[in-house]
Amino acid sequence: MKPLNIGLIGYGFMGRTHTNGYKRVNDFFPELKHRPILKAVCGRNEEKVKEFADQWQYESTESDWRDLIARDDIDAVDICTPNNSHAEIAIAAAKAGKMILCEKPLALNPAEGEKMVEAIEKAGVANTVWYNYRRVPAVTMAKQLIDEGRLGRVFHYRANFLQDWTINEDLPQGGAALWRLDAAAAGSGVTGDLLAHCIDTAIWLNGSIKDVTAMTETFVKERMHNETGKKEPVTIDDACAFLCHFQNGSLGLFESTRYARGHKALYTFEINGENASIRWDLHDLHRLEYFDHNDEGKLRGWRSIHISDHDGSQPYMDKWWVPGLNIGYEHTFVHQVADFIKSIETGETMRPSFRDALETQRVCDAVLKSAASHTWKNV
Ligand code: SOE
Numbered sequence: 001m002k003p004l005n006i007g008l009i010g011y012g013f014m015g016r017t018h019t020n021g022y023k024r025v026n027d028f029f030p031e032l033k034h035r036p037i038l039k040a041v042c043g044r045n046e047e048k049v050k051e052f053a054d055q056w057q058y059e060s061t062e063s064d065w066r067d068l069i070a071r072d073d074i075d076a077v078d079i080c081t082p083n084n085s086h087a088e089i090a091i092a093a094a095k096a097g098k099m100i101l102c103e104k105p106l107a108l109n110p111a112e113g114e115k116m117v118e119a120i121e122k123a124g125v126a127n128t129v130w131y132n133y134r135r136v137p138a139v140t141m142a143k144q145l146i147d148e149g150r151l152g153r154v155f156h157y158r159a160n161f162l163q164d165w166t167i168n169e170d171l172p173q174g175g176a177a178l179w180r181l182d183a184a185a186a187g188s189g190v191t192g193d194l195l196a197h198c199i200d201t202a203i204w205l206n207g208s209i210k211d212v213t214a215m216t217e218t219f220v221k222e223r224m225h226n227e228t229g230k231k232e233p234v235t236i237d238d239a240c241a242f243l244c245h246f247q248n249g250s251l252g253l254f255e256s257t258r259y260a261r262g263h264k265a266l267y268t269f270e271i272n273g274e275n276a277s278i279r280w281d282l283h284d285l286h287r288l289e290y291f292d293h294n295d296e297g298k299l300r301g302w303r304s305i306h307i308s309d310h311d312g313s314q315p316y317m318d319k320w321w322v323p324g325l326n327i328g329y330e331h332t333f334v335h336q337v338a339d340f341i342k343s344i345e346t347g348e349t350m351r352p353s354f355r356d357a358l359e360t361q362r363v364c365d366a367v368l369k370s371a372a373s374h375t376w377k378n379v
Contacts, residue, residue: 005039010080011052021333029338042068082185087112094119099126105196106357108187113358129357131200135335138288140315151273154250161194161256162263175226189236190256214242216371
């Protein structure tokens with residue numbers, strides 16, 4: 001078993017999900033020849049980073065990411081920091097010859113993303129971006145059904161990502177837990193945070209997006225800023241909806257908001273083709289709903305397929321418990337680590353790569369520009 005020494009930068013919610021993936025992967029994917037070793041975790045607050053290292057069993061800590069990247073005993077750098085530091089860290093890590101796993105979205109904007117792609121491709125280092133929902137077994141199976149040609153010509157792609165956690169106008173912006181509300185740290189609001197997931201899945205399942213027309217809204221215009229201590233204008237998009245044309249001729253309809261009271265993280269998509277339709281819902285993530293027009297007429301209807309078989313026909317599930325038993329959100333990160341290690345061992349390109357994530361970034365950029373200008377924008 002070869003070690004794969006991990007250096008994690010940032011230890012918030014995503015630091016925990018990724019670390020869990022590194023810890024679990026060899027237990028459930030015994031065929032892998034590399035074992036992630038939790039070498040170092042990096043964060044500016046020395047006390048808190050030490051606490052995290054103790055709890056999750058990292059061997060050491062750093063308080064400056066440059067020191068982590070300079071270490072010879074780190075093979076792979078995992079970037080879990082706010083979006084405005086992804087580019088600088090990733091470019092430095094690529095120059096140092098490290099493999100890179102970067103949180104989504106790739107960057108603040110396509111210009112930064114292009115520099116990151118250039119840096120990793122020049123360095124020839126293994127890379128991926130954590131668009132984890134691709135690796136929900138039901139979503140991976142949707143991809144397989146589409147690639148088998150079961151849908152025929154696709155007419156419609158519809159996706160939503162709905163939350164409600166920012167409705168309270170007393171919620172401040174900026175700082176450790178709330179940087180997602182601060183455009184300087186996040187780049188955008190729901191477009192980069194939530195729609196980016198929907199766009200990544202959509203491009204993967206249905207191909208490239210050609211052009212978009214969008215609207216955004218910021219419902220709470222001012223919030224206290226944790227860093228300045230003053231009320232500051234809010235410049236993120238609280239909600240965004242857009243229409244698009246895909247290259248394959250189908251029409252797309254996307255909506256995301258943090259103001260859908262009652263919805264915490266409702267990611268859904270539906271694809272309608274000439275022969276069949278597919279529907280998926282994160283809150284019932286094991287089920288893939290499938291309608292096949294070729295079914296016998298009197299029995300034709302939506303099937304609700306519980307993806308949990310172990311005969312190898314349903315992706316990833318033979319790695320877990322016994323048929324019929326569920327896995328969850330955290331397993332998508334275990335799968336992504338497993339596939340990343342597999343890609344190192346086979347030399348196959350890991351997806352989504354930085355280049356894939358740049359395409360998503362370009363769609364996000366076109367969406368924001370379309371909303372600002374009230375016009376259609378080419379991607
Ligand atoms: C925001 O609330 C968030 O945590 C996103 O940042 C994640 O990417 C998404 O998967 C869940 O919601």
